[in-house]
Amino acid sequence: MIQRIKSEHDLSWDVETDVAVVGGGACGMLASLAAAEKGVEVLLLEKEKKVGGNTSLSQGMIPAAGTRFQKASGISDSPEMMAEDIFRKNNYESDPEITLHLCKESKNLVEWLVDSVGIHLDIVTDFIYPGHSRHRIHAPSTRKGEQIVGELRHVIANKNNILLVTQAPVRDLIATEADGGVMGLEVEIFGQGINRVRAKKVILACNGFGNNKEMLRKYIPEMADAFYFGHEGNTGEGILWGMALGAAIQHMGAYQAHGSVAHPHATLLTWVVIVNGGFQVNKQGKRFSNEYTGYSDHAIEVLNQEDQTAVEIFDERVYQSVLGFEDFNQCIEMGAVKRGETIEALADQFQLPPDELRRTLESYNQAAEGKREDPLGRKDFQGPLRPFYYGVRVTGALFHTQGGLKVNRKAQVLKPDGSPIPNLYAGGGVAVGVSGSGVKGYSSANGLLAATVLGKIAGEEAAKILKE
Numbered sequence: 001m002i003q004r005i006k007s008e009h010d011l012s013w014d015v016e017t018d019v020a021v022v023g024g025g026a027c028g029m030l031a032s033l034a035a036a037e038k039g040v041e042v043l044l045l046e047k048e049k050k051v052g053g054n055t056s057l058s059q060g061m062i063p064a065a066g067t068r069f070q071k072a073s074g075i076s077d078s079p080e081m082m083a084e085d086i087f088r089k090n091n092y093e094s095d096p097e098i099t100l101h102l103c104k105e106s107k108n109l110v111e112w113l114v115d116s117v118g119i120h121l122d123i124v125t126d127f128i129y130p131g132h133s134r135h136r137i138h139a140p141s142t143r144k145g146e147q148i149v150g151e152l153r154h155v156i157a158n159k160n161n162i163l164l165v166t167q168a169p170v171r172d173l174i175a176t177e178a179d180g181g182v183m184g185l186e187v188e189i190f191g192q193g194i195n196r197v198r199a200k201k202v203i204l205a206c207n208g209f210g211n212n213k214e215m216l217r218k219y220i221p222e223m224a225d226a227f228y229f230g231h232e233g234n235t236g237e238g239i240l241w242g243m244a245l246g247a248a249i250q251h252m253g254a255y256q257a258h259g260s261v262a263h264p265h266a267t268l269l270t271w272v273v274i275v276n277g278g279f280q281v282n283k284q285g286k287r288f289s290n291e292y293t294g295y296s297d298h299a300i301e302v303l304n305q306e307d308q309t310a311v312e313i314f315d316e317r318v319y320q321s322v323l324g325f326e327d328f329n330q331c332i333e334m335g336a337v338k339r340g341e342t343i344e345a346l347a348d349q350f351q352l353p354p355d356e357l358r359r360t361l362e363s364y365n366q367a368a369e370g371k372r373e374d375p376l377g378r379k380d381f382q383g384p385l386r387p388f389y390y391g392v393r394v395t396g397a398l399f400h401t402q403g404g405l406k407v408n409r410k411a412q413v414l415k416p417d418g419s420p421i422p423n424l425y426a427g428g429g430v431a432v433g434v435s436g437s438g439v440k441g442y443s444s445a446n447g448l449l450a451a452t453v454l455g456k457i458a459g460e461e462a463a464k465i466l467k468e
């Protein structure tokens with residue numbers, strides 16, 4: 001791993017470019033666009049047939065503080081408030097400087113995406129994620145990352161200084177013997193043999209190791225056998241290359257999981273069902289934890305139940321509130337959403353004990369009406385649930401990893417002494433995120449925050465140095 005050479009003349013090169021970007025998700029596409037905007041040539045390499053990665057599978061929820069879209073909706077927010085929400089969730093474990101920097105840059109990112117790149121995003125005001133003190137999610141109308149990816153793909157196709165090649169897995173980096181400075185890479189295009197690319201700058205945007213069992217067993221053993229709901233291309237090589245070049249790594253045990261994947265349909269049941277008033281019960285018809293702590297933490301609670309499943313219960317009001325989510329409509333189409341005129345009728349559909357489920361509902365409703373404390377500590381309900389009732393059987397799943405290479409404010413990959421590895425940048429799942437050390441520190445939408453903001457910064461910084 002990692003070919004070391006004395007000088008660029010030691011090898012023959014098949015292609016030359018200014019900036020090579022590895023991975024065509026949000027991070028890689030934004031890095032490419034930001035670099036191209038500054039007038040350099042970009043080669044964007046994607047392993048799979050289609051660009052998109054986890055970004056396509058996501059709900060496309062991008063958090064940002066202080067945007068003109070928030071202001072137009074009367075929302076006052078600041079990077080400091082946003083950073084504080086992230087710190088509170090991760091127990092102050094994430095790098096304070098990088099976390100605040102991402103929050104400060106999030107406004108520029110979203111406004112650049114809409115005003116300059118031409119992507120369609122709305123400020124989301126119909127729900128608020130647990131732990132977010134302000135409405136700061138910006139998302140496409142379908143609430144699907146696929147929409148953002150489709151629009152980005154279209155913009156990239158019209159840039160004559162970005163060459164996008166799919167079915168092009170990068171196999172290795174090439175670096176100098178002297179200082180490990182990156183000089184290029186090896187890529188296998190359409191399975192037709194290896195091509196050597198001489199690149200002045202390389203940006204690693206190939207996400208983390210969610211689909212690498214060996215790395216999961218080493219760093220996140222509790223999820224090594226869990227259902228992986230992320231993209232198959234994310235096999236961790238970007239992190240391994242960085243490590244082989246002497247990069248520092250951090251928080252390798254951090255990850256995003258999700259406690260609400262329709263089972264066995266394998267479709268996301270949006271967490272907004274919980275946020276807007278739903279709850280979960282186990283096979284005994286009992287609630288088992290405070291659902292409102294967040295979807296990532298809650299995955300572990302679901303996986304600890306019998307059969308590693310739960311049933312998510314909600315009512316007509318909640319059902320109507322999520323009908324705009326494409327994922328939710330997919331759950332309906334696949335027959336995952338069942339309806340009961342009474343709670344007993346719903347219990348019947350999931351083979352739950354009806355009396356116990358009724359007691360659980362009554363207790364939940366009393367807490368939601370403020371008549372008693374919730375025994376599990378939940379404080380946010382949006383009101384009691386009333387007939388008709390709905391249910392979906394769900395399981396917990398691993399979505400993506402959050403640990404990775406240490407980077408600085410310029411997205412340069414760092415050695416343990418804090419000096420950058422020459423010519424190497426990283427963002428998104430390759431770089432350590434802002435979610436602390438485990439599963440509990442993931443604040444909703446930390447994933448796209450790091451992918452989009454660091455991607456834009458990496459592209460701009462790489463191009464800026466080349467122009468200088």
Ligand SMILES: Cc1cc2nc3c(=O)[nH]c(=O)nc-3n(C[C@H](O)[C@H](O)[C@H](O)COP(=O)(O)OP(=O)(O)OC[C@H]3O[C@@H](n4cnc5c(N)ncnc54)[C@H](O)[C@@H]3O)c2cc1C
Binds near residue numbers: 028
């Ligand atoms: C179901 C789901 C819902 C989510 N919803 C949200 C959300 O709403 N908001 C949020 O903030 N986060 C969300 N996330 C997390 C978010 O999707 C990721 O954090 C983010 O998309 C990561 O972006 P990325 O560009 O780093 O990686 P990706 O989008 O995964 O892109 C990486 C790309 O690199 C390619 N690649 C890998 N190795 C190589 C190689 N050797 N050579 C070439 N290409 C390679 C992969 O094939 C892939 O296409 C969600 C995740 C999932 C799974």
